[in-house]
Amino acid sequence: MPADVFPVAVGGVWQPSSDAGGTFTAFNPQTGEVLPGEYPVSGAADLEAVLAAAAGATTALQAVPAEVRATFLERFADLLEADADALTRMAHHETALPLTGRLLQNELPRTTGQLRQAAHCVRERSWVRPVIDTQLGLRSMFGPMHGAAVVFGPNNFPFAFNAVSGGDFAAAIAAGLPVIAKAHPAHPGTSRLLAQHALEALRATPGLPTGTVQMLYHLPPELGRRLVSDRRVAATAFTGSRTGGLALKGASDAPSIPFYGELSSVNPVVILPGALEERLEALADELFTSCTLGSGQFCTNPGLVFVPDGAAGRGFVAALAHRFAAAPPGVLFTRDAPPHLEEVVGRLQGAGAQIEAGGRASGPGFRFSTTLLSVPGEVMVQNPQVLGQEAFGPVCLVVLVRGMEGFQAALSILEGNLTGTLYSAADGTDDALYAALAPLLRVRVGRLLNDRMPTGVAVSPAQQHGGPFPATTHPGFTSVGLPAAITRFAALQSYDHVRDARLPEELRDTNPLGIQRCVDRVWTAEPLSQPGDHHG
């Protein structure tokens, strides 16, 4: 490797990428220009290095006191905050996401908040969910899975979902697993800065094994598959495209290593007739804003909207088309994205959708016009595979459906989604329709919303950022929201008549941590009433 190629992070330090995988650069999506800096595409030797380093840290990290991991996460958050200007400037150059409003005031604070929430969970321990059966002498809790966590970050959240700073990273560290981060090649400079802070936080936190953090910038597909199928890996979290995710999942499934993939979602929005009558223009504003936020490059972008056919529905399409046509093209993350979106829009048209506004790639840089399409419900249900596919960008398809049966038919053919939204009238006129349609949507989505757009995913214990396939690969898990997201990296471990002093603190008679535990089916923070008398 030439000396001016950026090194990779292995065992807590930067080291030169050791093989001839080649190099790549970042682009400014606003202009299409190459950004300074050459980044390595890792080869087999880098892969072995990160696997060995992470494996070497696995057992040591399990023995590290929770307080140490919590301190690391908080220190990392502090360092990111202190470097907010450089971080957000770099991310803005690499992604074209707005500096103000998005990167500086929203995504970076969300990311540091997430790291601090993870630290809180590590200290507070409720994520281990202690369960005690005093009669049978059995106790259980979640502990760390044995091995490394691999995290693949997506292109669309350079901080909050970055493999080396985002929710999956925080959750894996909180569970007690070393991380092998595979950054997204669309924002390598941002990932490099983030990793730098992670490594500094690591060095500043005595007691953490050096192999707690690894980061690679890029991997050829076959090495990605080798990585997630290596027995030193305990689990993989992936956010990205359906095709890429399923290829990795296939490799990971063979040795039965859990793979949590967030793959695609069109986030259906259902606008009931009463709501449309009540506030058509306001709804058009809301939908337009949500669809064009971040150039529509959100996992929760409302890509598929169902409205009643008829004058109001057509008026809504017209009101939307007016807004979409007047909007500037959205800047996309990568050079390939605009031509790809043109293809997708072409397929939608081929299946019977009609362009109401936009539909074309443009310049300078990587731009695509803000695009609205419409299609009759009867056409939609004939070809849900094509018309229901995700168009990752500022593209929205409005489906005009006829009556209750039309809504029912359209919702019944939906695949799994992250979110599903129902807008209904405030005065109750939509309530019967709501009652008939909500159950159909409920089982097909992770998060069900009323009267608000799905973009914006709060980090909350009550969040579900997940959903049935193909939104994710398992509907029981979430990638956002703590402590739930941590359990993806956890093994359920029970203790059968294990002597009290040998139990983890979380399960001891006296409850030394004072945490909430489920004791004989009741949640309580009290110690056991008669310590010791249950050892049969």
Add this chain to the structure above:
Amino acid sequence: MPADVFPVAVGGVWQPSSDAGGTFTAFNPQTGEVLPGEYPVSGAADLEAVLAAAAGATTALQAVPAEVRATFLERFADLLEADADALTRMAHHETALPLTGRLLQNELPRTTGQLRQAAHCVRERSWVRPVIDTQLGLRSMFGPMHGAAVVFGPNNFPFAFNAVSGGDFAAAIAAGLPVIAKAHPAHPGTSRLLAQHALEALRATPGLPTGTVQMLYHLPPELGRRLVSDRRVAATAFTGSRTGGLALKGASDAPSIPFYGELSSVNPVVILPGALEERLEALADELFTSCTLGSGQFCTNPGLVFVPDGAAGRGFVAALAHRFAAAPPGVLFTRDAPPHLEEVVGRLQGAGAQIEAGGRASGPGFRFSTTLLSVPGEVMVQNPQVLGQEAFGPVCLVVLVRGMEGFQAALSILEGNLTGTLYSAADGTDDALYAALAPLLRVRVGRLLNDRMPTGVAVSPAQQHGGPFPATTHPGFTSVGLPAAITRFAALQSYDHVRDARLPEELRDTNPLGIQRCVDRVWTAEPLSQPGDHHG
């Protein structure tokens, strides 16, 4: 199909098996004789029938009040109890498991108890784990996955793990999923009686859709793969062999349908020097009893025992060999099992293990001698793949290890197991060794025991009957223990600003069910303090 072939259960009724998949019979393992009754091997038409019936029931079952499902489970338990004599006699004929001690006093009560615990969970609702974030207007809980649950039962628990009456069946119904049970062909008569009671309980419970219960006796492997990969299936629970399970898992993974497989386990038992010195004969009794229980055909059979090399260790092997040699051969479930075990023992010998007692198939019926082998620790660590494999039957391998390092080396190469056990001296002389070894065992097993054999799996909220691969296919789940086992069939569902009256009862402001909920990170059964004020 000839008229005297038993029908299959589809849509809540018996119907003739519709295709030419052939037939099979059951055997009496004690004698090897064919038992009366001809059972169908189902073909593609049966498969489509059960899938269509279960799919047809999916949505209806989601809308059924919890009380109805609870009543069904209790009624089923009552019917089984009332028919205990016929059920246990049939199971005894088909499996040779002891009527007294095992089937009548232990396994059947455990099965009915499990069904009643599931009913309790359905009513009590804590399995849905309600989480409320009042500030963000977000609420989440588990709901049923959308689709059918497929359950493959094993040969070794004709009631408690039977596909149509066992833990997986109870958990799936508790979650709200219709079941397609694939019974084990080694005890079809028992499965038929169980299904008869399930269908009767179904008929006696108005409001349950008829497609709530299906049962097939037998399927060719390719149709098993087709079943678990059908999109109408939400998840599969499988208990059985590693080879069979992995073939099904591969088929299920492709369309990303969760597959929970319990595949194999050797259940390592570590006897520390102080314990051996303290109570050698008692330990030999305990181990012998545990190894020969049910002819060793337990998922939690202690098949691999580590003892310190030296006089005490060799004395222990001799004490065990004496007991094993004096014991009658164990009766196995199937005709293929004794020759298969001979092969396995041959492979163990080939890898350096020495037979101390037994090692041979015998008659009448399907018998195998109670078999003890020993091997030096250094040989074990050279060839863990062969020496660490499960021998499903009355076979135990004792590993003689040298000192702390010997124990560490041996435990470090173990694959994942359901259980791991450490015996240590009561007087504390083993404590340092325990502290060094327990962490190695902890991460490789689901349930860690002190000073008791792993056979016997209590149905408890604190149970973990699961573990790292290859014990199971995901270390975060358990197949025994309620309510945890139910979550395998659950989807995490959140509600974002959904109006209170539209929420499930479990999440409403007033907490009408009076259940425990995690509200703003604290578990409480109280209603929200200021109903309504959190709707932003």
